[in-house]
Amino acid sequence: MKGKLIVIEGVDGSGKQTQSEKLYRTLLNKGLKVLKIEFPDYKSESSSLVKMYLRGDFGKNPDDVSAYVASSFFAVDRYASYTTKWKSFYESGGVVIADRYTTANMVHQASKITDEKERDAFLEWLAHLEFEMYGIPKPDLVFFLDVPPEVSMEITKERKNKITGASEKDIHEGDQHHLDTSYENAHYVADKYGWTKISCVADGKMRSKEDIFSDIYLETVDRL
Numbered sequence: 001m002k003g004k005l006i007v008i009e010g011v012d013g014s015g016k017q018t019q020s021e022k023l024y025r026t027l028l029n030k031g032l033k034v035l036k037i038e039f040p041d042y043k044s045e046s047s048s049l050v051k052m053y054l055r056g057d058f059g060k061n062p063d064d065v066s067a068y069v070a071s072s073f074f075a076v077d078r079y080a081s082y083t084t085k086w087k088s089f090y091e092s093g094g095v096v097i098a099d100r101y102t103t104a105n106m107v108h109q110a111s112k113i114t115d116e117k118e119r120d121a122f123l124e125w126l127a128h129l130e131f132e133m134y135g136i137p138k139p140d141l142v143f144f145l146d147v148p149p150e151v152s153m154e155i156t157k158e159r160k161n162k163i164t165g166a167s168e169k170d171i172h173e174g175d176q177h178h179l180d181t182s183y184e185n186a187h188y189v190a191d192k193y194g195w196t197k198i199s200c201v202a203d204g205k206m207r208s209k210e211d212i213f214s215d216i217y218l219e220t221v222d223r224l
């Protein structure tokens with residue numbers, strides 16, 4: 001019996017970790033068989049190439065590495081996580097909550113491609129790579145946490161680098177052009193693939209964590 005896969009997606013600092021943890025705790029308290037996963041899987045060796053990419057070993061600008069090449073690093077990391085950590089849980093009917101997924105490649109890598117036809121071709125290639133070739137499951141429900149870059153940047157300003165623990169930013173976070181185009185492209189893919197958009201900002205300010213979560217929870221209950 002196939003399980004359910006719920007993905008929380010959004011640009012850097014949009015509240016994915018906060019909201020995926022809340023959803024996990026709430027469903028656990030309701031007695032559901034639930035597991036939380038996150039990507040990149042920084043604690044696993046499978047994220048080695050992702051770490052090299054994000055710290056700039058292949059080029060200091062996100063555009064130095066093509067959407068195709070960079071996506072393949074993240075896809076391998078997901079394959080390793082799926083196969084070794086949650087395949088059997090999912091296949092026995094569990095509910096899996098993912099903080100980022102293939103959807104992050106759709107947001108952050110597709111944003112490197114400006115021509116719409118070429119971007120669509122990339123998105124098709126990506127779906128084939130991750131869902132067919134690597135055989136990881138397709139999400140049942142994707143939430144896009146809509147936080148414009150000017151607000152998310154305020155949130156991430158003081159944040160430590162997740163890989164090194166130091167204050168330098170990864171090559172995505174440190175690149176204003178990448179942050180802007182990723183946000184714009186996130187709306188494009190969210191509309192194209194029917195993701196559920198959650199407006200996290202009202203009157204220029206973040207809504208409260210609880211307020212945002214109530215939208216996510218209502219939609220989840222409706223769709224589970």
Ligand SMILES: Nc1ncnc2c1ncn2[C@@H]1O[C@H](COP(=O)(O)OP(=O)(O)O)[C@@H](O)[C@H]1O
Pocket residue numbers: 010011012013014015016017018019155206207208209212
């Ligand atoms: N609705 C909110 N209002 C204010 N601060 C928030 C909100 N949601 C998350 N945060 C804070 O913003 C920071 C980034 O949140 P996080 O959940 O780690 O985002 P992400 O996983 O998308 O990078 C954290 O310090 C978190 O506590």
Ligand SMILES: Cc1cn([C@H]2C[C@H](O)[C@@H](COP(=O)(O)OP(=O)(O)O)O2)c(=O)[nH]c1=O
Pocket residue numbers: 011012013014039040054074075100101102104105108109162170172173
């Ligand atoms: C999981 C994943 C992340 N990314 C990008 C998104 C982020 O800019 C960067 C690092 O991810 P992450 O550490 O989740 O960033 P944050 O916590 O700041 O939201 O990698 C991809 O391009 N593809 C992927 O499949």
